[in-house]
Amino acid sequence: MRTLGRTSVASAEGSIDGAWLGQLPGQLLKYLICQRGHVAHADEILAHFWPEGGRGAVVNLRHAVFSLRKRLEPARQRHSASSFVIARDGGYELDRRVIAIDADDFERAADEGLGALAAGEPERARESLERAAALYDGEFMTDEPYVDWAFAERDRLHEIACNVLRALDAACRATGDRRASVEALIRLVGLEPFDGTAQRTLLGLLVDLDRRSEAVRRYRHLRAQWIEAFGEPPDFDVRSLSGAP
Missing domain, CATH: 1.10.10.10 (Winged helix-like DNA-binding domain superfamily/Winged helix DNA-binding domain)
Structure with a gap:
């Protein structure tokens, strides 16, 4: 399923x-x-x-x-x-012994990856985290956006997905693969557009990888989103982000 x-x-x-x-x-x-x-x-x-x-x-x-x-x-x-x-x-x-549900497979892969990263094994963590990220093909039950009985599970799995992508970013950077780190962060900010830490890190990596035009485009879109949501721009700009952690 x-x-x-x-x-x-x-x-x-x-x-x-x-x-x-x-x-x-x-x-x-x-x-x-x-x-x-x-x-x-x-x-x-x-x-x-x-x-x-x-x-x-x-x-x-x-x-x-x-x-x-x-x-x-x-x-x-x-x-x-x-x-x-x-x-x-x-x-x-x-009966989950005879029914395979992708959300369960996703959660198992997430647990394996997060555990491996916590144990200081970024390469092993990356394998499981990439599997989990691939399984998260969208929010839980997008065909049922309004039923109240799906809200809690959708939010729970969304939070796990965000943790997976944060951990995948960390694992990729630990193994020296900054381009893969960018891909993880792009997915993360798609799920959490107001995660300031993720946005700063992504834009900083894009600048450092000489993808400056992309960084500027993303910052302009982000700035417009923040002004609409909060009435003010983010507390950083592209010029300040080279070498962002």
Whole structure:
């Protein structure tokens, strides 16, 4: 299952994407992905999807679960246990032993890379951090920008991605690859345009690498953003940035 960027689902036979991902079974799947790692209790699901309550809401939930299982396991016998959507302790959860989710792969690679950098192994760290950065193909579930149950997980993964890119910048500089450091910082400021430290470091590297025109263009855009957001320009300019740490 791909969740970094637009949600996408595939099985061993190929893609099973479709309009259903925007309908109730797909919404339920996305909710369970957000809650992965623990049981999503039926009461919580009902509160999100059927806040009016009542007996009809319970019936709707059961039907949504049935429809989701049918989408994920079309060959499953009607009364056989699901391999993917497990009923447990008054709720439901995804069985992560048999479901691969890109956000989990991203987080594992991030943990490996951050741990290696903290242990003073920048080359090993860089390999894992580059893998994590490649997996972060966009914000979590961009096809669900407004549902409140996705906000916390989107913010959490966004923060991990920023930490990955900061660490990748550090690992690249530690191994003497300033051009790769620039690429990491470009991605970082795309996620966090008001990270002053990252902006200063990026512009300083561009100046030192004799990419001065690019540095000036980026600074002009940054200056306009800061004035619009804060009413004043950043406290640095391109001329002061050669050799920025």
